[in-house]
Amino acid sequence: MSSTDTPSHNVAAYLSRYGKVGFEDFRRMAADASLSTWEKIGFPDSYRKGFEEHIFADIQHKLPALGGTQQVILDIGAGCSDLPRQLIAQCIAQQHRLVLLDSAEMLSLLPDGTGVEKVAARFPDCPPLLEDLHGRVNAILCYSVFQYVFAEGNIWSFLDASLALLAPGGSMLIGDVPNISRRKRFFASETGIAHHKQFTGRDEVPEVHFNRSEPGLIDDAVVLSVLGRCRAAGFDAFVVPQDSRLPMANRREDILITRP
Template identity: 60%
Template sequence: MATSAPNPYANIGFEDFRRLAQQPGLSKYERIGFPDSYREGFEAEIFRDILGKLPRLNEDRQVILDVGPGCSDLPVMLIEHCAARGHELHLVDSAEMLGHLPDRAGTHKHAGLFPNCPDLVAAQQGRVNVLLCYSVLHYVLVDAAFFRFLDTALSLLAPGGEFLIGDIPNISKRKRFFASETGVRFHQEFMKTAERPEVRFNQIEPDQIDDAVVMALLQRARAQGFDAYVVPQSRALPMANRREDILIVRP
């Protein structure tokens, strides 16, 4: 049985992305860990999906924090949107990534690895209205403890604050998709093969996010008094059939 194409960016972390940000010849999507075909032409739709899940982004003069924005068009859209709304925007990533992003009034760049940025964490306790972490959680697995990452992020939310952990590559969801007839056809067309994808249920996949991790994050957030939900991505997004989002709200 065939398997889907391997991910050349699996199991890399913060220091690897610092190097990618400086590597000549890479596209802006390759610098953030994606083949061009996975992001090119899709980021406007991704941003629309984010706006739909984080309604406070469409209010005025909010405090916004983006953890791991990278350097593609998506953070540029966020920067321009926040400038138009009068938001106070904070971006946390490596200096090398942040250097590719434009400077705007109201946008503050913080070079470092979240949550290992004590000055930022201390300054933003309980005042963040919108926290965005998109296509980052699987790299947290390499660089930080999941619960420490989550607990620190939750401590920053203001009352009514919204936290989107977006684009989570859940291996359990991926298996369910590739075990379906729709997933089989997708695999065969994408890989140009007549073979069916190999799917093994009830098997632990080291260094992968699965349903157990997703549910543990929900339970951890709820135990601290937050509402937490698993939400689907828009069907227009390139990996909606095998990725999902977590939305956490402070009541």
């Protein structure tokens, strides 16, 4: 696993090709036949191949509505890998209404199914959907998406619009958040240094810089502000760890929000 995991590093191979990665770039990547399924969503294959079953199990654990029946489920930024495919299969089996939201190019790569609706839009620029789902969604999944919203958009309008969709007792998982503060803590630790040496095969200590601005990257201040914003709006909100089997569990984390 790379020791320099940041949003920009994860997509480094594509930055050289596309310049930067945002919603429009994902749209182009989805249509690029030379990219693998995982590369289309910005990951080197090694970051996801063989891990997505564990990721989905972790998501199911955190979003119990997925195990119920006839629930309303929304996946914001579904992508096109086996992760949304597992979600689709689960939702069909449980007779849920599943709304998948992403670009048309990304959604076209996913199968259709009973109860599955595809909405081609950039959240929250989808007024009809916001109106339709207002206060009705039992589980919102937003996995490995929030960093892109942070880098190119307004996380507060994204968050406020998401919270408005939750039904009483509903939950939102903002998953796989790359928190640069947590990454720094890890790579400044003995465990992180040993991990780095093992990964690189070199006897060198990873460079970690504290007390400097990190434009475009999510840090503790952002994560904790999200909790504060949700709680002030009447929701419970927690930072929760990822299953240790997940590829970036030592430097990414999840935010779980529930409507009481």
